[in-house]
Amino acid sequence: MxxxxxxxxxxxxxxxxxxxxxxxxxxxxxxxxxxxxxxxxxxxxxxxxxxxxxxxxxxxxxxxxxxxxxxxxxxxxxxxxVGLAALGRLDVVKLATPYLAELRDELNETCFLAVWGNRGPTVVHVEQAVRAVTLVTQVGSVLPLLGSSTGLVFNAFLADAQTADLRDLELQTPSAPSPRDLQAAMERLRQTQVQSVQGLLMAGVNALSAPLFSGGQRIAGVVTVVGTEPGFMAEPDGKAAQTLLRITRRISTRMGARLGE
CATH class of the missing domain: 1.10.10.10 (Winged helix-like DNA-binding domain superfamily/Winged helix DNA-binding domain)
Structure with a gap:
């Protein structure tokens, strides 16, 4: 040779x-x-x-x-x-980033965007408040499906085939809700389009999450506001929830979603 x-x-x-x-x-x-x-x-x-x-x-x-x-x-x-670098090219990240900064400034709380990755809900962009932030808001964090407000939104709006394996796994944990309670919560969330949790992922840390939709009414991401008690109680019908919904609907409209249909 x-x-x-x-x-x-x-x-x-x-x-x-x-x-x-x-x-x-x-x-x-x-x-x-x-x-x-x-x-x-x-x-x-x-x-x-x-x-x-x-x-x-x-x-x-x-x-x-x-x-x-x-x-x-x-x-x-x-x-x-590598996956996060690729996700950074998606329209949802580019479009949502300036709105997240606006949301952070209005509420003075940490806000982040998560997308659905191969391991579940994945944080891809964070706008930090002046006050200290928690570990769950680091870029690259993978959040539980049923143990976080972000994950619960994905569970309610993603196709069942995408969430079934992870959901079945988490339903086996002692702290998991019953399938009946989870189904009822999903139905409420699909109507209100805002998820509130108090201390679910970390004691004293509350969160509000809302979905982002693209054309075809497909969920493209989830925006979450996270803060600590007693300053941030994450009331589902409070001012912060209303502000979050206003911002996420503006982002969804920019992404081609036809809201209200």
Missing amino acids: TESSAGGAGRRQKVQAAEVGTDILTALAELAPATSLSRLAEHVGMPASKVHRYLQALIASGFAEQDVTTNHYGLGPAALF
């Missing part, structure tokens, strides 16, 4: 390796939030030993991670970083 042909073979191997790695990353996203090695190998149609080798490389680079308690695999922080 000549030097040039050997170099060509090496390049082809690198391309093939990159393609395999991409296939495994895609499968991790499709099987999110986590999956076993055997299920992942079956999904990509590769031997488990081969998938395991690639997973070790992906873990080393931060694109995958393994839960030490379950041994299941999921996307890592580097994959989240």
